[in-house]
Amino acid sequence: RKEVEQDPGPFNVPEGATVAFNCTYSNSASQSFFWYRQDCRKEPKLLMSVYSSGNEDGRFTAQLNRASQYISLLIRDSKLSDSATYLCVVYNFNKFYFGSGTKLNVKP
Amino acid sequence: GAGVSQSPSNKVTEKGKDVELRCDPISGHTALYWYRQSLGQGLEFLIYFQGNSAPDKSGLPSDRFSAERTGGSVSTLTIQRTQQEDSAVYLCASSLFVDGYTFGSGTRLTVV
Numbered sequence: 001r002k003e004v005e006q007d008p009g010p011f012n013v014p015e016g017a018t019v020a021f022n023c024t025y026s027n028s029a030s031q032s033f034f035w036y037r038q039d040c041r042k043e044p045k046l047l048m049s050v051y052s053s054g055n056e057d058g059r060f061t062a063q064l065n066r067a068s069q070y071i072s073l074l075i076r077d078s079k080l081s082d083s084a085t086y087l088c089v090v091y092n093f094n095k096f097y098f099g100s101g102t103k104l105n106v107k108p
Numbered sequence: 109g110a111g112v113s114q115s116p117s118n119k120v121t122e123k124g125k126d127v128e129l130r131c132d133p134i135s136g137h138t139a140l141y142w143y144r145q146s147l148g149q150g151l152e153f154l155i156y157f158q159g160n161s162a163p164d165k166s167g168l169p170s171d172r173f174s175a176e177r178t179g180g181s182v183s184t185l186t187i188q189r190t191q192q193e194d195s196a197v198y199l200c201a202s203s204l205f206v207d208g209y210t211f212g213s214g215t216r217l218t219v220v
Contacts, residue, residue, distance in 0.1 A: 046209065
């Protein structure tokens with residue numbers, strides 16, 4: 001079983017829509033959680049950390065559910081520039097485990 | 109430097125040749141990771157260095173792959189006798205703390 005699993009998508013949404021991604025992780029002892037964004041042919045970049053109490057950064061909200069072992073990312077009022085692949089990342093005993101990413105296409 | 113620097117940015121090599129990929133982490137970052145990413149795929153962990161500890165090589169796909177990190181700074185990933193399936197983007201990342209993880213822009217390796 002993979003450490004981190006994500007729906008690969010693509011999610012095709014119109015501008016202004018709200019979209020949510022989930023990601024599940026297998027190790028209940030996982031320590032830290034992140035969402036990274038990767039644009040086509042570019043390196044991944046940190047979008048936001050995910051805290052136990054949930055956290056928000058502008059249009060982006062991240063949630064952690066330890067009981068069910070998943071994290072989520074909610075994007076409100078989608079912009080064309082949000083089109084990218086969103087990688088779920090779990091940190092566990094000195095290793096970062098990356099999901100294979102969820103592709104988002106925001107259409108005009 | 110300001111970011112993680114990788115060189116070369118692109119490398120085309122003939123099957124069977126050896127290649128060396130270089131990573132210059134952010135100054136002071138004690139942790140350094142190598143990943144590879146095939147087209148349209150997720151990141152595959154290769155190797156992890158932390159300070160002076162023995163590296164975690166558990167992700168290296170075969171004994172043709174090796175990496176070293178000199179002086180706790182620059183790292184070199186070496187692939188011997190390259191095969192076509194080695195073609196991928198090789199990404200290096202460094203961090204000091206867990207949430208300071210920064211990637212370089214990668215080396216795109218093409219084996220022909």
